[in-house]
Amino acid sequence: MPIVTDSGFDFETQADAMLSLEALLSGGGDPASGLEVANDTDPRDLVPHFDGIGLIAVTFPNFADGRGFSLARRLRALGYEGRLRAKGHVISDQYPMARACGFDEVEIDEALATRQPEEHWLAVTSLSGHALRARG
Amino acid sequence: MYRYDEFDDRFVRERVASFRSQVERRLSGALTEDEFKPLRLQNGLYLQLHAYMLRVAIPYGTLDAPQMRQLAMIAERWDKGYGHFTTRQNIQFNWPTLQDVPAILDALADVGMHAIQTSGNCIRNVTADHFAGAAADEIEDPRPTAEILRQWSGGHPEFAFLPRKFKIAVTGSPNDRAVTKAHDIGLRMLRNAAGEPGYEVIVGGGLGRTPMIGKVIREFLPKNDLLAYLESVLRVYNLHGRRDNKYKARIKILVHESKLENIRAEVEAEFERLMAEEAGPTHALSAKEVARIEACFAPPAFDDAPDRALDLDAALAADTDFRAWVKTNVTGHRQSGYRIVTVSLKLIGEAPGDASADQMRALADIAERYSVNELRVSHEQNIVLPHVRAVDLPEVFACLQQAGLATANIGQITDIIACPGMDYCALATARSIPVAQDIANHFSSPAQAAEIGKLQIKISGCINACGHHHVGHIGILGLEKAGIESYQITLGGDATETTAIGEYAGPGFAYDDVVPAIQRLMDAYLALRANPDEIFLQVYRRLGAAPFKAALYPASNGSTGSGSGGSGKRPPEPKPHLIASAQAHQATQAQFVFYHF
Amino acid sequence: MSKTPALQVVTANDLLSGDVVFLSSGGCWRRELQHATLVRTAGDAAFLMAQAEQHEAYVVGPYLAEVMQDDAGRLEPVHYRERIRTLGPSNRPDLGRQAEGLAEVTHVSV
Numbered sequence A: 001m002p003i004v005t006d007s008g009f010d011f012e013t014q015a016d017a018m019l020s021l022e023a024l025l026s027g028g029g030d031p032a033s034g035l036e037v038a039n040d041t042d043p044r045d046l047v048p049h050f051d052g053i054g055l056i057a058v059t060f061p062n063f064a065d066g067r068g069f070s071l072a073r074r075l076r077a078l079g080y081e082g083r084l085r086a087k088g089h090v091i092s093d094q095y096p097m098a099r100a101c102g103f104d105e106v107e108i109d110e111a112l113a114t115r116q117p118e119e120h121w122l123a124v125t126s127l128s129g130h131a132l133r134a135r136g
Numbered sequence B: 001m002y003r004y005d006e007f008d009d010r011f012v013r014e015r016v017a018s019f020r021s022q023v024e025r026r027l028s029g030a031l032t033e034d035e036f037k038p039l040r041l042q043n044g045l046y047l048q049l050h051a052y053m054l055r056v057a058i059p060y061g062t063l064d065a066p067q068m069r070q071l072a073m074i075a076e077r078w079d080k081g082y083g084h085f086t087t088r089q090n091i092q093f094n095w096p097t098l099q100d101v102p103a104i105l106d107a108l109a110d111v112g113m114h115a116i117q118t119s120g121n122c123i124r125n126v127t128a129d130h131f132a133g134a135a136a137d138e139i140e141d142p143r144p145t146a147e148i149l150r151q152w153s154g155g156h157p158e159f160a161f162l163p164r165k166f167k168i169a170v171t172g173s174p175n176d177r178a179v180t181k182a183h184d185i186g187l188r189m190l191r192n193a194a195g196e197p198g199y200e201v202i203v204g205g206g207l208g209r210t211p212m213i214g215k216v217i218r219e220f221l222p223k224n225d226l227l228a229y230l231e232s233v234l235r236v237y238n239l240h241g242r243r244d245n246k247y248k249a250r251i252k253i254l255v256h257e258s259k260l261e262n263i264r265a266e267v268e269a270e271f272e273r274l275m276a277e278e279a280g281p282t283h284a285l286s287a288k289e290v291a292r293i294e295a296c297f298a299p300p301a302f303d304d305a306p307d308r309a310l311d312l313d314a315a316l317a318a319d320t321d322f323r324a325w326v327k328t329n330v331t332g333h334r335q336s337g338y339r340i341v342t343v344s345l346k347l348i349g350e351a352p353g354d355a356s357a358d359q360m361r362a363l364a365d366i367a368e369r370y371s372v373n374e375l376r377v378s379h380e381q382n383i384v385l386p387h388v389r390a391v392d393l394p395e396v397f398a399c400l401q402q403a404g405l406a407t408a409n410i411g412q413i414t415d416i417i418a419c420p421g422m423d424y425c426a427l428a429t430a431r432s433i434p435v436a437q438d439i440a441n442h443f444s445s446p447a448q449a450a451e452i453g454k455l456q457i458k459i460s461g462c463i464n465a466c467g468h469h470h471v472g473h474i475g476i477l478g479l480e481k482a483g484i485e486s487y488q489i490t491l492g493g494d495a496t497e498t499t500a501i502g503e504y505a506g507p508g509f510a511y512d513d514v515v516p517a518i519q520r521l522m523d524a525y526l527a528l529r530a531n532p533d534e535i536f537l538q539v540y541r542r543l544g545a546a547p548f549k550a551a552l553y554p555a556s557n558g559s560t561g562s563g564s565g566g567s568g569k570r571p572p573e574p575k576p577h578l579i580a581s582a583q584a585h586q587a588t589q590a591q592f593v594f595y596h597f
Numbered sequence C: 001m002s003k004t005p006a007l008q009v010v011t012a013n014d015l016l017s018g019d020v021v022f023l024s025s026g027g028c029w030r031r032e033l034q035h036a037t038l039v040r041t042a043g044d045a046a047f048l049m050a051q052a053e054q055h056e057a058y059v060v061g062p063y064l065a066e067v068m069q070d071d072a073g074r075l076e077p078v079h080y081r082e083r084i085r086t087l088g089p090s091n092r093p094d095l096g097r098q099a100e101g102l103a104e105v106t107h108v109s110v
């Protein structure tokens, strides 16, 4: 599964399964290698665990479902400073939005990576996206 | 007027480049149609019945003469020589090809315009009072707020994939000309007891399938907190709005189902968090930035024009056409010596809101010469010249006459709002433009229209209600019934500060029965009014629906007139309607050209 | 006009031009309804739709539309929506197909 960052594709080899939210909340596992949450998760549930979480992956079931963007903003607002990943159906045009909302990276599947290769993602990393923000 | 700075320009140019790339990637297969569709919609591009349709944003309805000329140029170069001004103060081109659209967007960027977020499940182009900066009753000019919202919402990274579209309207006057209570968020500018400027925030209004009047979520929001508060509302909506059913996805349903108090509490909690954060760039503007934007909307240098003049009085006395036009199309201005002119795009027998490239250019010329270079698009699908000197009125009228744009019918029965309907729109269930044309033709006599007085007829070609039929004094909704067009009438709607949703009057009318039905309503109104000043809506409010329902359904067995009009669920009278439908079917068929190939 | 029930064609809009097109024999999309492939059974309709859905590179939103055929074999849409779609705006006879001779045979794509 390629991970997209500002520097392009990284074909991650790590195969450790990520912890689910249920497992975390029931105390059944270590989220150091990553926690995968749905986009309707209440971020306040995660606050007590922030320090031990190595990575939070927010799933995008469909690129048109924008809940993940707000969830990312709220996680950042609540003080989460670790790695934050958008995982699933995120298209290259959404990469600047994901970054602006606080995601560090995007994980897509092989089929999408084939259809939208690395240069499509690199082409959008420098977009300012938002005039108000750019003006500062 | 606001002028793009380098940031606006770069943002808009980047968006054009992105769209050009998106088109290329759609053609190469890198983007599927499912993925491409929301992207093109967020750039204003629909696929309609016959062709693509490009909806260009006219933010808060304000544009200048060069921009209007550019629209005329686009209409001629890439479209079929005309455009359609919409109820959301935008303009639509009905015939562009996919490959021409990036070039059209470039041409728009050249004059500081764009088509961004005129569609899609995002924050749409912000609308405002079309008399802003000119209205005599204005407390504060809503355009700086609307412009700040344009910049805040355009390309907002968090809110591009909301559950559904999100519409914001702003008014700075107590007389609401922006229909703020029928928007996802309506902002009314006001001052609190201490005299500080702020907003009343209205949430959850909307028309469509489930019409609702917006509710006040915050009675007074200090001006500087606006973006943080809206960001909070949007975040709550983005996270909690329904995504399982597109007809229940608007914020009005969330507010309705979750109760206003709960949504208010959620929003306030989010707002507190945001305010506690170190003010981030997307929800706080520097005072300098606010001042820069406000300065763009400083009143023009009005001169000391006389409020009345001998020439004007003479023209009024001599020319009855001119007098009639002044009476209907000219409104008082905040500045003595000036007037607001509304140019009717409701030429009798023409499609409401349509303007040819020539007409657009004529309007640009007139605005340049007589209205400080400024034009407005009203949600009533007319064009406003906001700053015309009273003494120039006779000349303006003469110029408009020459351009065929001097129709004197603003606010009257022939000033009909109509969405494109089945003649263009892929979602339509029936036509609306020809219904408007037929009504206007039927009531084309100026004397008759003047006798009827103020009346708003609003027509939508489907339940989505782009024609605002719910808030028309008379609303007409085109539906399909058993394979033919059927028109449902609502009564008593009101789009102003006294917003009301019209009441369903009864069974639908076949296409050819709509005009006679409106005629019967007018006969009833004229017979019932207490005096010539009592307008249709006032009579309706005084007497209720019953006498009008009786007028609409005269052939019924007598129970109609009994005044028990409350439910509106009276079963159809089978016989007359079946006959009417059958006749209408034939008539409708005959209206279409036969196939020659 | 004798009406054969449930006679259907597959129609869509051309990706590039947005123009109304019909699926005709050989998987070709054409502007003329008269060239459309006719289907009469649910099975044939499903087959034709499946074929149309393979053509995302050329057209957008294919769907089945009911048509009538007169004694001379000419096709006409049943529903007024489709009639407007194939003719043009009913308030503007100068625009759309109704304004063209449509004598020429134009290949749109594929």
Ligand code: SF4
Pocket: B419, B420, B421, B422, B425, B426, B427, B428, B429, B460, B461, B462, B463, B464, B465, B466, B467
């Ligand atoms: S109301 Fe319906 S028919 Fe009219 S423009 Fe809106 S979606 Fe189309």
